[in-house]
Amino acid sequence: xxxxxxxxxTGKAMLEGEGRSFKQVGTSPDRPDxxxxxxxxxxxxxxxxxxxxxxxxxVRSPHAHARILKIDTSAAEALDGVKAVVTRADFAxxxxxxxxxxxxxxxxxxxxxxxxxxVAAVAATSALIARDAAKLVKVEYEVLPHVTDVDAAMATGxxxxxxxxxxxxVPPGLHPNVVRYxxxxxxxxxxxxxxxxxxxEDHFRTEATHQGYIEPHACLAQxxxxxxxxxxxxxxxxxxxxxxxxALLGTEQSALRVTASExxxxxxxxxxxxxxxxxxxxxxxxxxxxxxxMSRSEVFRATGPTASTSMDVKVGMKKDGTITxxxxxxxxxxxxxxGAPADMTAMCAFAPYNVANLKQVGYDVMSNRxxxxxxxxxxxxxxxxATESVIxxxxxxxxxxxxxxxxxxxxxxxxxxxxxxxxxxxxxVETLEAAKAHPHYSAPLKPGQGRGVSxxxxxxxxxxxxxxxxxxxxxxxxxMVGTPDIGGSRASMALMAAEExxxxxxxxxxxxxxxASLGYNEVSHGSRVTYASGLATIQAxxxxxxxxxxxxxxxxxxxxxxxxxxxxxxVPSGPNAGDFDPLPIxxxxxxxxxxxxxxxxxxxxxPEGAGxxxxxxxxxxxxxxxxxxxxxxxxxxxxxxxKAIHPTYVEGQFQGGAAQGIGWALNEEYIYGEDGRLxxxxxxxxxxxxxxxxxxxxxxxxxxxxxGHPYGVRGVGETSICPPLAAIAxxxxxxxxxxxxxxxxxxxxxxxxxxxxxxx
Amino acid sequence: MSKIHVTTxxxxxxxxxxxDARETLLDVLRDRLNLTGAKxxxxxxxxxxxxVTLDGRLVCSCLVLGAEAEGREIATVEGxxxxxxxxxxxxxxxxxxxxxxxxxxxxxxxxxxxxxERNPDPTETExxxxxxxxxxxxxxxxxxxxxxxxxxxxxxxxx
Ligand code: FES
Ligand code: FES
Numbered sequence: 001x002x003x004x005x006x007x008x009x010t011g012k013a014m015l016e017g018e019g020r021s022f023k024q025v026g027t028s029p030d031r032p033d034x035x036x037x038x039x040x041x042x043x044x045x046x047x048x049x050x051x052x053x054x055x056x057x058x059v060r061s062p063h064a065h066a067r068i069l070k071i072d073t074s075a076a077e078a079l080d081g082v083k084a085v086v087t088r089a090d091f092a093x094x095x096x097x098x099x100x101x102x103x104x105x106x107x108x109x110x111x112x113x114x115x116x117x118x119v120a121a122v123a124a125t126s127a128l129i130a131r132d133a134a135k136l137v138k139v140e141y142e143v144l145p146h147v148t149d150v151d152a153a154m155a156t157g158x159x160x161x162x163x164x165x166x167x168x169x170v171p172p173g174l175h176p177n178v179v180r181y182x183x184x185x186x187x188x189x190x191x192x193x194x195x196x197x198x199x200x201e202d203h204f205r206t207e208a209t210h211q212g213y214i215e216p217h218a219c220l221a222q223x224x225x226x227x228x229x230x231x232x233x234x235x236x237x238x239x240x241x242x243x244x245x246x247a248l249l250g251t252e253q254s255a256l257r258v259t260a261s262e263x264x265x266x267x268x269x270x271x272x273x274x275x276x277x278x279x280x281x282x283x284x285x286x287x288x289x290x291x292x293x294m295s296r297s298e299v300f301r302a303t304g305p306t307a308s309t310s311m312d313v314k315v316g317m318k319k320d321g322t323i324t325x326x327x328x329x330x331x332x333x334x335x336x337x338x339g340a341p342a343d344m345t346a347m348c349a350f351a352p353y354n355v356a357n358l359k360q361v362g363y364d365v366m367s368n369r370x371x372x373x374x375x376x377x378x379x380x381x382x383x384x385x386a387t388e389s390v391i392x393x394x395x396x397x398x399x400x401x402x403x404x405x406x407x408x409x410x411x412x413x414x415x416x417x418x419x420x421x422x423x424x425x426x427x428x429v430e431t432l433e434a435a436k437a438h439p440h441y442s443a444p445l446k447p448g449q450g451r452g453v454s455x456x457x458x459x460x461x462x463x464x465x466x467x468x469x470x471x472x473x474x475x476x477x478x479x480m481v482g483t484p485d486i487g488g489s490r491a492s493m494a495l496m497a498a499e500e501x502x503x504x505x506x507x508x509x510x511x512x513x514x515x516a517s518l519g520y521n522e523v524s525h526g527s528r529v530t531y532a533s534g535l536a537t538i539q540a541x542x543x544x545x546x547x548x549x550x551x552x553x554x555x556x557x558x559x560x561x562x563x564x565x566x567x568x569x570x571v572p573s574g575p576n577a578g579d580f581d582p583l584p585i586x587x588x589x590x591x592x593x594x595x596x597x598x599x600x601x602x603x604x605x606x607p608e609g610a611g612x613x614x615x616x617x618x619x620x621x622x623x624x625x626x627x628x629x630x631x632x633x634x635x636x637x638x639x640x641x642x643k644a645i646h647p648t649y650v651e652g653q654f655q656g657g658a659a660q661g662i663g664w665a666l667n668e669e670y671i672y673g674e675d676g677r678l679x680x681x682x683x684x685x686x687x688x689x690x691x692x693x694x695x696x697x698x699x700x701x702x703x704x705x706x707x708g709h710p711y712g713v714r715g716v717g718e719t720s721i722c723p724p725l726a727a728i729a730x731x732x733x734x735x736x737x738x739x740x741x742x743x744x745x746x747x748x749x750x751x752x753x754x755x756x757x758x759x760x
Numbered sequence: 761m762s763k764i765h766v767t768t769x770x771x772x773x774x775x776x777x778x779x780d781a782r783e784t785l786l787d788v789l790r791d792r793l794n795l796t797g798a799k800x801x802x803x804x805x806x807x808x809x810x811x812v813t814l815d816g817r818l819v820c821s822c823l824v825l826g827a828e829a830e831g832r833e834i835a836t837v838e839g840x841x842x843x844x845x846x847x848x849x850x851x852x853x854x855x856x857x858x859x860x861x862x863x864x865x866x867x868x869x870x871x872x873x874x875x876x877e878r879n880p881d882p883t884e885t886e887x888x889x890x891x892x893x894x895x896x897x898x899x900x901x902x903x904x905x906x907x908x909x910x911x912x913x914x915x916x917x918x919x
Contacts, residue, residue, distance in 0.1 A: 034854035037862035038846065040797020040837040044863060047796040127791075128780055212897045214801040214809055215863040264799070264863025265897050296802040487860035487898060648857040652899055656860060659900030683806035683895065691891040691901040 025499045025711060028648035031491040032510055033262075042262045045218030045234030050289035053220070054083055056282050057130035058275070058292075059120040059137045060302060061112030064146035064368040064676025065159065068110055068119060068139060076122055076136040081129040084285040085137065087120045091281060092250035099247045101337045105371045106248065106277050112141065113161065113336035114368050115677040116301025123282040123290050146368040146676040150310050150333035153177045153367040161336050161366040180364035182343040184419065185327075185357075192325025192357030196316025200393050204386040206725070206743040207669035208308040208333070210300060211375045212660070212688045215264020217303060218293040221279035225287060227251040231258045233276050236266040236484055237523025241273055242515045248277040249284070256280075259514040260484045267660070268374030271523045274303050300681035304373020305670055306382075307332040307340040313349070313386040317394045321405040325357035326350045326418075330383060333365050334372035340364040341372075344459075345379030347419035348722070349387050351457040352406070352428055352614060354415040368676055374525060376657060377458040377718035381664065381725050385743065388454040388726030393739060402453045402730075403436045406616070410455075417612075427640030427704030428455065428614035434700050435616040440636040449622045449633060450734025456615045456722025460715040461526025462607040462708075466519030467536035469497060469544050469601040473593075475568075475586030476507040479540075482521025483533045484512055487656070487717070488649040492530050493537050495645050496711070500541035502568030503585060519604050527715025530645055531610045531706075536603040538710050544601030551595050552583045609708015610715060615639035617658065617723035621731035625754060628747030630666055630732055636698040642706040642714030653716045655697040661724020663689045665732075669744050768829040770795065771839030779826035785819075786810045788826035789836060797837035797866045801895065808894030811867035812836045818874040820893075837866035840873065849873055849911050856907035860898035868894045872908045880916055884909060 036042040061068075073085040088109045095103055108117045120137050124130040145159040152158055154175050166179045174181075193199050215234055223229035229251070235241050238258040246253040263270060279292040294303070310331040316324040328349045334340025342362030349360055395402045410428045417423055435441055435453070445451060468480045479497050483489065494508040501508075522528070549563040552570030556563075556579070564573040569582035592599050620634040637654040644650040667687050671679045680686045705712025725743060732750070733739045738757040742749060763778040770793060777792045784803075789795045789812070801807035803822045810821040813835045814828075840847045849869055852858070859865045868891065875882060875890045882890070887908050888901070896904060 028857065030854045031857070033862075034859075035846070035850075037859055037865055038837075038850035038853050038869060039841055040795070040866045042862060043796070044799065046800065047790075049791075049794075126780075127787075128782060213861070213863075214807055214895055214897050215799065215861070216801070263861060264801075265861045267897070293800075296804065296807075488857065648903075649860070652857055652860055652903060655900035655902045656898045660897070682804050683802050684804065688895060688897060689900075690893070690895060691888040691905065692885075693892075694888075694901055696905070697900050697902045 022499055024495050024505055025645050026647065028646050029491065029505050031488050032494055033485065033490055044215055044264050045261045046293045048220050048232055049291070050220060050222065053289040053291055054123040054125060054286060055127040055130045056121055056123045056279055056290050056292040057134040058118045058278060058298070059134045059139065061108065061115065061117040061119055062677070063112055063141055063143050064115050064148065065144040066112045066141035067144060068108060068112060069142055070140040071120055072138040073120065075138065076133040079129065079133045079136060081125040082122060082133045083125070083288065084123045084282050085120060086278065086281045086285060090285065091248050091277065095247060099244065102244055102272065103248050105337060106274060114370050116298065116370060118278065118302065121278045121282060123286055148367050148369050148672045148676055150308055150331050150365050150367065153333060153365050154331065154363065161368065165338055165366060177366045178363050179338040179366055180342060182346050182362035184346065185359035187357030189325045189327045189357045189359045193316040195324040197319045198394060198398055199314065199316040200390050201312065201314035202390055202741060204311045204313065204389065204741050206309045206382045206385060208305040208369070209375065209664045209668040210305040210686065211267035211269035213265025213267060213269060216294040216296060216299045217270070217275050219276050219279050220289060220291045221276065221283045222289045223280050223284040225284070227255050229256045229280055231256060231276060231280060232261055233258065234261045234263045234270060236263065236270045236486065236525055239482065239515050239520045240271070240523050241276055244273050245277050245280055249280055257514055257516040260512055263484050263486055266486055267376050268378060268525060269304055271374050271525050272304065296683060297681040300686060301678050302370055304371055306375040306378070307334045307372045309382045311382065311386040313390050315390045315394060317398060319398060321398070321400045321408045323353055323355045323409045326353065326355050327359045328386065329361045331363045331365055332379070333367045333369065335369040336366055337371040338364055338366065339372065341379035345383045348380035348457050349383035350418035352411055352455040353409045353418070354411050355409065358418050376660065376721040380456065380458055380722045381661065384454060384456050384722050385725040385729060389729050392452065392730040403432055403441065406455055407432045424611065424707055425704060426612060426614060427702050430702045430704050431614055431616040431638045431640055434702055435618055435638045438618065438636055438638065438700060440618050440634060440698065445620060448735060449620055450731045452619045452621065452727045452730025452734060454617055454723035454726035454730060456719055457612065458527065458719040458722055459612055460531065460610040461528045462532045462610045463522030463526065463528050464520050464606050465532040465536045466521055466604045467533060467540045468518060469537070469540040471544060471589045471599045473589050475503065475584070475589045477501060477503065479508055479510045479537060480513040480518055481510060481533045481537065482513055482518045483524040483529045486524060487652060488646065489529045489533070491649060492534060492645040496534050496537045497541045500538055500545060501585065502565065527717040528610060531709055531713050531715045532607050534645065534713055535607050535709050536605070539603035540601040542601070543603060544599055547599045547601065548585060548588050551588050551592065554595065556580050607708070609706065611642055611706025611708050613640050613714045613716065613719040615719045615723050617727040619727045619731040621728060621735050623732055623735040623750060628750035630745060630750065632662055632695055632728065635695055636700065637720060638700040638702060639716060639719055640702040640704050640714060641716045642709065643703055643712035644701050645711070645713060647701060650701055650716050651699045654699045654720045657720025658697050658724050659689050659694055661721050662694065662728060665725045665728035665743055665745060667744050667746060764827045766827055766830045768831065769833045771835055781827060783826040784822050785824040785826050785829055786821040788829065789821060795836055795838050799863055799866060801863070808871060809864055809867040811870040811894065813870065813874055818871055837870055840869060847873065848915055852907045852911040856903045858899065858903040858907040864894060864896040868896065868904060876912055876915060880912060882912060
């Protein structure tokens with residue numbers, strides 16, 4: 001495959017997908033796994049068993065920060081039915097870098113670093129016995145001072161989580177808990193602010209939220225003394241699980257075959273491992289299959305929520321709405337390990353705007369909380385909350401229309417992005433125009449209601465991708481992809497394969513291959529699946545089509561390049577046009593054994609042309625001044641999808657992102673007590689939006705093709721959560737008549753803001 | 761510890777099992793009867809992924825003890841379709857893309873079936889409040905609500 005076939009192209013040349021009329025792409029057929037999922041037949045992480053299976057339970061630290069003095073497992077081991085106990089001593093030694101971080105998070109060594117940190121694990125003949133045994137493991141702790149707030153963790157005198165964790169990016173003089181530093185920008189912000197007619201600077205905070213997938217992490221591990229193993233688990237990326245588990249167990253990657261179960265939501269939270277190496281270690285120790293399933297409170301306490309933030313943003317604007325300078329400082333708390341997306345937060349913060357003078361600074365800060373994990377466009381929603389709130393305030397004070405101001409300053413094709421490169425073709429302006437034209441934007445508001453608008457941006461990713469497409473004798477196709485289907489991606493893949501092959505959608509069976517059956521596939525993250533696996537599917541199908549054409553050429557005795565593929569048939573072309581009847585796919589495949597063997601199309605590459613994506617959201621909110629409760633009364637998502645392969649599932653991504661954003665903006669937060677323990681580790685207290693909290697969520701799909709994909713696809717999964725925090729904050733601030741600076745905007749916070757305003 | 765012997769009916773089939781006094785109905789369905797359609801999202805009655813009916817009443821099976829199933833009639837998502845023929849709700853959920861990951865789907869289907877049996881003509885608000893105990897993190901509920909309303913309309917027309 002020539003590299004330039006999938007590399008982004010520059011210029012305005014007509015794209016391949018543009019103006020093409022698709023036969024199947026762009027329709028919304030029933031998903032291939034629909035019946036499995038509505039009948040209870042689909043098998044998720046916790047839905048499998050194995051003969052002789054044991055059940056495991058994990059012993060977790062009740063302290064936010066404590067030295068582990070002694071672990072006494074004797075009472076647990078003595079319990080009838082207990083087969084093994086593992087501690088850190090049962091894992092590989094000598095790891096460095098991120099693998100060490102992951103191991104340390106999976107099983108504490110000398111220090112428990114957060115409430116819920118794993119310190120030991122038990123395998124027993126039943127789940128009840130395992131849980132009882134876990135309580136019998138006696139751990140002696142020496143409690144250490146802790147810190148869970150980002151600003152407190154950076155302050156002089158804060159307890160040090162781990163000396164020497166900072167990398168070279170961190171300037172001298174900062175607290176050792178600051179472990180990564182990012183600074184970028186251009187122009188001269190001070191000169192830019194001097195040019196402005198109005199400059200506003202404000203401080204914003206967001207609490208950590210959890211991805212809140214309804215399926216807790218679950219796995220079934222089998223490993224023998226020979227170091228060979230099988231692992232079944234719910235994950236967004238099983239090759240990554242294979243790589244990490246092999247390292248943590250000290251075995252070869254190929255010794256471990258990982259199969260991805262159906263996955264009950266991930267949103268970024270299932271891109272790493274938490275329990276899989278533990279189950280494998282217990283299985284290795286007992287030579288029996290071990291099933292390990294997290295409880296909901298374990299999910300909250302010990303998997304990766306988002307980072308919490310403390311941010312300062314300053315924007316200068318002229319009277320006509322021109323932005324003259326933007327500056328931001330973003331402090332992110334990412335738990336007891338490096339990795340909070342301070343850099344991405346800083347890079348996303350001003351991406352929608354074409355501004356000459358910019359400065360963005362990010363701090364990645366450690367604290368005594370669980371290691372953060374990705375959550376849909378990590379960092380971008382928080383950055384947008386701060387930036388878009390300040391822009392909204394500037395519009396209010398200068399009496400300008402928020403969409404006009406955004407249009408005036410919007411990034412376009414050729415604009416140098418705030419984070420460096422030049423934008424290729426992008427659709428921000430188109431989303432703003434569509435939002436402006438939407439009836440929602442001009443609909444009258446009722447008393448007590450406010451309207452908010454925000455833009456949002458996400459990079460999107462490509463990543464290593466491998467796809468294989470095998471044709472059956474009857475001309476149907478079996479597509480193997482390596483990216484777990486989280487939200488209907490089998491349907492999109494089948495559509496693209498069917499489109500290329502010219503066969504019915506129903507004739508494509510899509511399987512998520514295990515790690516032993518396909519080349520490496522990067523995790524399903526970065527909104528990459530429809531883009532990268534889709535691109536690979538198209539190319540694999542084209543590879544198969546070339547082979548099909550070759551068989552027809554041989555049969556007809558004409559050159560291969562004199563055969564083209566149309567409507568599922570090989571057709572002679574050029575000087576041979578009309579010489580032979582079209583040869584349907586099923587006729588070619590029926591005899592493929594005798595004409596050269598099985599026909600399989602492949603594609604393996606690391607596509608790099610994932611087009612960035614923008615969205616504009618409009619929200620109407622109503623605030624009850626008596627109770628402080630906010631109701632979202634109307635919501636419209638406008639987003640650029642490049643090309644919507646399965647429009648109904650694209651809408652679903654838009655709606656899901658908006659709903660999660662509503663929860664983040666209004667309700668959801670990690671609440672830590674003075675003792676450093678998480679106080680709301682159940683769904684009753686960590687309240688995600690329920691059906692009666694939400695309105696219908698209107699969607700507009702904008703299609704500005706991505707030059708880096710044959711059909712123009714841009715990933716859509718993440719951008720949808722970037723604007724809501726700000727859009728809702730702007731609506732709530734308008735409704736309440738007072739600017740809200742802190743998320744979630746829970747009733748007590750709104751009452752407090754109203755109170756302050758009355759008092760002041 | 762000695763186990764409790766329970767005789768019950770699940771999706772119309774007579775069933776017997778032994779369970780620990782602490783095991784929930786959800787544990788029994790999933791681990792002893794191999795009916796893994798009902799899911800455990802929380803184990804505390806907050807997510808509805810484990811929804812089943814007990815003598816026709818909608819319950820969170822994680823809040824019912826296995827031993828309490830004695831002599832009762834239990835219905836789970838596995839019993840919703842009639843052989844090959846999907847229940848209209850199941851059909852409509854697929855058609856409307858009312859599921860993304862699908863982990864909440866069994867519980868939501870069982871819950872909405874129970875709703876439509878009681879109230880064949882619910883308003884949007886009634887559907888939303890009825891489903892307030894069934895969490896879905898993927899969809900934002902929009903397509904779920906539409907699928908339920910449309911199924912209700914179809915079923916009214918058919919009856
Ligand atoms: S598992 Fe029963 S309500 Fe969540
Ligand atoms: S479809 Fe994923 S939780 Fe509802």
